[in-house]
Amino acid sequence: MRNCWFCNLSPWMILFTWFCLVFPVAQSSAESDKNPVISGFVRDQSNGEMLTGATIFAIRSNKGVVADVYGYYALTLPPGSYTLRFSFVGYEVQEKEIQLSGNLVMNISLQPLQEELDEVVVKARKAEQSILAPAMSLQKVDSKTIRKIPSLLGEIDLVRVIQLMPGVLTTSEGSTGFSVRGGQSDQNLIILDEATIYNASHLMGFFSVFNNDAVKDVTLYKGDIPAAYGGRLASLLDVRMRDGNSRKFAGTGSIGSVSSKLTLEGPLIRDKTTFILSGRRTYADLFLPLAKNKDIRDNRLYFYDLNLKLSHTLDAANRLFFTGYLGRDIFRNDFALMGFGNRAASLRWNRLFSSRLFFNLSFNHSQYSYELGTTEDTLNSFKWTSSIRDYAVRMDLTHYLSGNHTLRYGAISTHHSFFPGSIRATGESSVFSDYKLPAGYALEHAFYVSDEIRVTGKWLVKAGIRLALFQNIGPGNYYRYDKKYQPLESISISRGKIFNTWTILEPRLAMSYVVNERSSLKASYSHTGQTIMLAQNSTAGTPLDVWFPASPNVKPQLSDQAAIGFFHRFPDKMLEVSLELYHKNISRVVDFRENAQLLLNEKLEGELRYGSGTAYGTETMIRKEEGRLTGWISYTFSRSFRTLPEINDGRRYNAPFDKPHAVNVVANYDLAKRLSASLTWVYATGLPVTFPTGKALFGNDIIPVYSARNEYRLPDYHRMDASLTLKGKNKPGRKWHGEWNFSVYNLYDRHNTWSISFERDENNPNRMFAEKTYLFSVIPAITWNFNF
């Protein structure tokens, strides 16, 4: 597996080869079907935003398509006359009569809904969507839904909404980390406009890095990850930023109890260039001077986010997008400082080679870094830094071959740099010498092709394959290890030399069968690999992330997932019901040696242990997206296990995020025209934990003797949150609109266990007792949102 013909190719050769191969093929085969094609972009009438996921349906022919992430659609139809229906949730439906004899370009702008939808329209649209959608195991949420859900400290967060979806579990109380179908949190690929976000949390995980005002929508793929993406086992969280208002200059903002936000957007050059700029800063530290403890009073503690997106239309066929993100957390006091954050940028070029061939070229950059150090200047002063950095180029083509084939193919190359840690002595006459872990570099290439085939009117097949190559390149050095994971010799690699290649072939297959207008059956299988992993064995997660690559010592983790699903709509009640079953097998699952040292460890690879994992579950969801009452109820049953020969004496144990039962209830109700209320309730089995069962005396200390790994559980978790939103009066001619949001987190004051510690009884030194730490009591918050 390791010796393949690619190993001797230089990375640039590979890049060049794929560019040369794919590009001309794409151009020459652009006009393949004789039938005419109708194509164009679907936008929001009010602000010019592209509408990802809008459906375009030719009513009598029963054919249709869904607009892609850039709002583009192309539909091939035999010549004739048609009624085309353009629709999207939350927008008025538009119908167009067309006479199709040759290719036709039709750009459409949909009007956002003011009034409640007509039931008939809803029924028709839902039926169309059911016929069109081959995808399963995905959850999509737009920013409007996100806004309605009660939040912690009034800070609206898309990751918290994702955590309310079936199959998604919160890693620990208050955290924005999540586990999908029993996976680890590092098995989620999180992308913002195609650039990877390595650590999506702020303030120790209480908030995610996504500022909702700048987000258009988010899609979570829990199984069947599109072949265009890979490198993670459990899920893809695809976050898309808004393009900005191309019609007029506008602003949105909020003033809340912990943070304020402001977003400005508008056209820079009319009908050509738009921008959106969004900023957020917390001011939790402004309240610190009120603290009783002097040590706390002097602390600085805040985070900020900046999002920028520029969209430029060169001509009808060419568009350019630039997305930039910068966010950082700062903690600082008299003796220590800490900072961490992400940086991401993507530059994309969209081109329509023809109405059938959509092309995208992106250059992406991502970086996550942190620093930790002393602020005082003493002999012991130091600064510790660590980071991971990526540069990537990707090319994606969507080829609307005919009405029955949509071919997507492309290639991605990424250059990864890993800087696991370096400590510099900063004191003037330091007693310490500098300490630096060697950097590591890797190249990751992937080629993919997938075809969406309409076999008959009822059968839809999506077949894809992705070939991933992961290569470690010099300069670098690594250790060889013996069978007991003891380091042997260190091997140095010269600059640019590829010293290891892993090849992973990832087939994916999804099928859907439309039983009738209301019901469909779906099934999918996917094989995925993961080549970069996070050295972390705690459940809550810290900012001190150390990502490490697959290497001669570390094999990629592999996952096989199969899922089946049943989807049914009750159009009269505007309800959707879904049921999915999945089974996952993970080979070469990585866990860490007992009492492993993960930070600042040059021989980190010696701390890894390998085994296998298995996960299975069922996910049930009832969702209502229209009407005065909207929301969903979901129940997930899931299990996740691991078996590693060197851990837990080789016996199978519960995976860290194995929570068998989870229930989520989300309800939004429009009480009056300007007043709406929301309620969420979550329940989940407690996290698995290892408890002490015995005690031993060592020196003067009583030392616990532990149970088998993850043999016990924390108490069950449940919590209710509520919020009330009052909109300001909408007077004609008034530009400024305000909105008050009152939210309560943990309404009935459940003291959910965050951790359990064991203390010695002061009156009886032989007696130990358990003490739990909980983070939140009832937390109310007020936020004032405005837009102009």
Added chain:
Amino acid sequence: MKRLLKKGLTLNFLIWMLISCTEIMEIETKPGFTRLVVDGSITTDTMRHTVWLTSTEGYFSDLQVPPVSGAMVSISDGTTVFTLKETTPGKYQTTGSVFGLPGRIYRLNIKLSKPVGGFTDYSAVSELLPRVVLDSVSVKFYPGWAEKGMWEVKGFFQDSPDPDFYRFWLYRNGRNITGSLGDWYITDDLFFNGKYLQGTTLGWLSQHQENESLQAGDTLMAEVQALQKDFTEFLWGMRSSLFGSNPLFSGPPANVKGNISNGAIGYFAAFPVSRAKIIVKTQN
């Protein structure tokens, strides 16, 4: 160095201190099976060297861990065998004239009168490392720290070019005031390998703590011990199990593996020691 890094971690832990609360809870666990616990050492000092034998007890039990009496315990260095005598229940000691020699490999043999943890015979092996010499010690007072100020104890000694692991103990007027796992400093030489240490931190003493506070005229003695890597890792592991696990920083806890055979808990360690003294003057 580790402690300094911890400072940074403590800082971001502050946010939890601001909002978190604790409450006593009941936990039901199945009793684990009983195991033998060994805690023994031999050093370069001429003294009575001690091996403690106890067994485990249920974690939430009110009872003290029971001593294991009536065992035959001996330490051999390959040429001589020192037999240990049970002076109080569970406490086995050599005679007062015994001392360890650097470079020797010491073997502990235990034969119990009746099985604990399924076995009667247990053994362990430990090598005594070359001597380290603590040249001198100094103290520095930080008046603003903690409530009444803190003393930093600094040591002056040469680190060898090999990877080393050190434990530092502090004695006030001849009494060990760093007797517990959480009190003493333990470090590797990652950040000063091969250097002459001009006052590296051996420990911190808080004026607020009665058992740590120093007054003018007190004699402060520091002790440096050169430990084996395995023993250091054992102590680090023991220390982290003492502090419990925290969802932020620690993985699932596991029983720390010592060097005693047949699944017994604990360690038998041989190590050299070196000491230096200072008489504390005023707080400046």
